[in-house]
Amino acid sequence: MDRTTTESAAESAAAPVTSRWPNPLIPGFNPDPSVVLVDGTYYLVTSTFEYLPGIPVYRSTDLLVWEHVGNVAQRPEQVAVERAPARCGVYAPTIRYHDGLFHVIVTVVASPRGCVVFTASDPAGPWSEGTPLQGVDGIDPDLAWDDDGTAYVTYSALRLSGADVGRHFGIEQVRVDLAGGKALESPRPLWSGTGLRFPEAPHLYRRGDFWYLVIAEGGTERGHAVSVARGTSPTGPFVGHPANPLLSASGRPLPVQNTGHADLVRTPDGTWAMVLLGVRTLGDAQAFSPLGRETFITGLEWTDDGWPVASPVELAARPDTERTVFSFEDGATLDDPGWLAVRDIPGALARLRSGRLVLEGRGVGLEDPRPVFVGRRQRHLNATVSATVDVSDGAGGLAARCDERHHLGIEAQTGDGGTVVTARAVLAGLRQEWRLTLPASPVELRIEMRPPAQPSPALGGDRIRLLADGTLLAELDGRYWTTETSASFTGRVIGVYAREGTVRFGDYRYTGWEGTPTAA
The missing domain is CATH 2.115.10.20 (Glycosyl hydrolase domain; family 43)
Structure with a gap:
């Protein structure tokens, strides 16, 4: 890629x-x-x-x-x-x-x-x-x-x-x-x-x-x-x-x-x-x-x-903003070493065709031990990740994964009257969903993650916002997708996935930076 x-x-x-x-x-x-x-x-x-x-x-x-x-x-x-x-x-x-x-x-x-x-x-x-x-x-x-x-x-x-x-x-x-x-x-x-x-x-x-x-x-x-x-x-x-x-x-x-x-x-x-x-x-x-x-x-x-x-370990994060765009135009490859899949190799799940990253769903989502999911590590406390998805022939979207029982994301599929977008939060088997119908596919799906706003950061959960074409579907308390709550040995991996059919992605964008916001 x-x-x-x-x-x-x-x-x-x-x-x-x-x-x-x-x-x-x-x-x-x-x-x-x-x-x-x-x-x-x-x-x-x-x-x-x-x-x-x-x-x-x-x-x-x-x-x-x-x-x-x-x-x-x-x-x-x-x-x-x-x-x-x-x-x-x-x-x-x-x-x-x-x-x-x-x-x-x-x-x-x-x-x-x-x-x-x-x-x-x-x-x-x-x-x-x-x-x-x-x-x-x-x-x-x-x-x-x-x-x-x-x-x-x-x-x-x-x-x-x-x-x-x-x-x-x-x-x-x-x-x-x-x-x-x-x-x-x-x-x-x-x-x-x-x-x-x-x-x-x-x-x-x-x-x-x-x-x-x-x-x-x-x-x-x-x-x-x-x-x-x-x-x-x-x-x-x-x-x-x-x-x-x-x-x-x-x-x-x-x-x-x-x-x-x-x-x-x-x-x-x-x-x-x-x-x-x-x-x-x-x-x-x-x-x-x-x-x-x-x-x-x-x-x-x-x-x-x-x-x-x-010496004591000092926190001294790099101040620069990281902006990374992966496009899948002709000539792109699947060789970047930072891509990850779950119990599988990314190249076995994803292929490049006509300027798109294509995933074929198997009828399972992120709760499955081997989802059709290809992602990258979240590297910053402030991060915005987005992907453009065409679901005219399938269902899939953008997700952040801790493990099979702790994940969240936005899924799109074609429905009556347009593209049905579902924001989903899964925590230890509990599931909540929010739905929105948009006029057409493709749609831009976006996940925003921010540290808790001052002056009331005591609870310690980051704020996670799930959006489709700029419309907010859900805002979540990130405490429930952390190392401590999920009890996983891994951190968040954010990527694209297919649940069923053929799902095509136009690009994958990551923007990350450090610092704590001063307002909600």
Whole structure:
């Protein structure tokens, strides 16, 4: 799908970036970041759960400006998430470089693939089909090599199979044969944090005389934290940092909450930083985060006695307005890496014909595990998304999806006297609809999302407006389509869909910016 127009404008209402780092570093649904520096270039990957293509790859030369250059799982069989429920699928990848190859190791939950390692000579792809690793029963795997080339996988031992399925056994580690796809020993328990729940997201580093084990604990919600231990061997024993947790927003009135799941990296000036996940909350109560878990960055220093000290995560969003227009005229392609589909590949659902993006409905809507839906991540708290739709031969529209039970949108279909437009809000099985009849098809459908207006933002829900040809059908409280309410691991994905018949879309437009409105 061609990105025909992408521009920035200075008229944004957001405050200027004053932090050393823009935060969020990679906005929108981009949780569980892992980063590697190779020959002056940074590569970063994040989780995708039930969406395909899986595992986006971002590239930067300065840790500031990032380009989405590809995806690890371009083919459904690489991750096999077609039967993975929401909150399952592609969990927490780690990207590393060794002996001329990039490696991404990941656990695909509720998939026959399990723990799998992908390799590529170029992170933009193509990536290998992946080698499953037998003997690694857990999530959030890390990959590290010692000086003699021995490979270690360190992971969070949440059992995914067998008699102990669902039980958590802390942080474990095994030596592995990557070529043979198997563990070389029984798992050994490692340091599992300070006693907070869900020790996970381990990463192992060599610095000087010590190996450092960085983990997340406290759960990926408001209690999330980063803790660290060290030892003289990659297998331990490890001694915890006396000042653990190294970083947490728990119990503090900070604009970025849920901070954790960190990976460490050298900066271009030779200092250190950590990339980590967090959420931007709205309202005085800081209770709701509409964009889900995003990628953030903060500085890291080392004390004289060799312990890391993390700086607080500062919110410093880029002030520019992002305007992106995808048109589907002759010569357009379906190759932009930012498009997503649910348990399917966008190219398998969408085709380009006569200057239109065409979707063929299967008689199911967004409540289905595999809807005919192609969308993109919402990246800004202020966002307007629109699409022009021709439903003379079908029914479909524009929607924002959290999961099968939490979504909203506007659907059009031809009816008596014109085009019947239905605005729909679905929350945990509850459904409300508003209807309007317009004279003809095509129609422009639009979703507007805005933070709560001052001076009364206490409830924390953004305002969501659903419009057709400029006419307002419904205004919704966005609290009900957030990470906290839907309990999903993903953020909002906004896109076009077909419920039945043939639906044609003329374009897809996204405008996003930061800042909070001063009036309703």
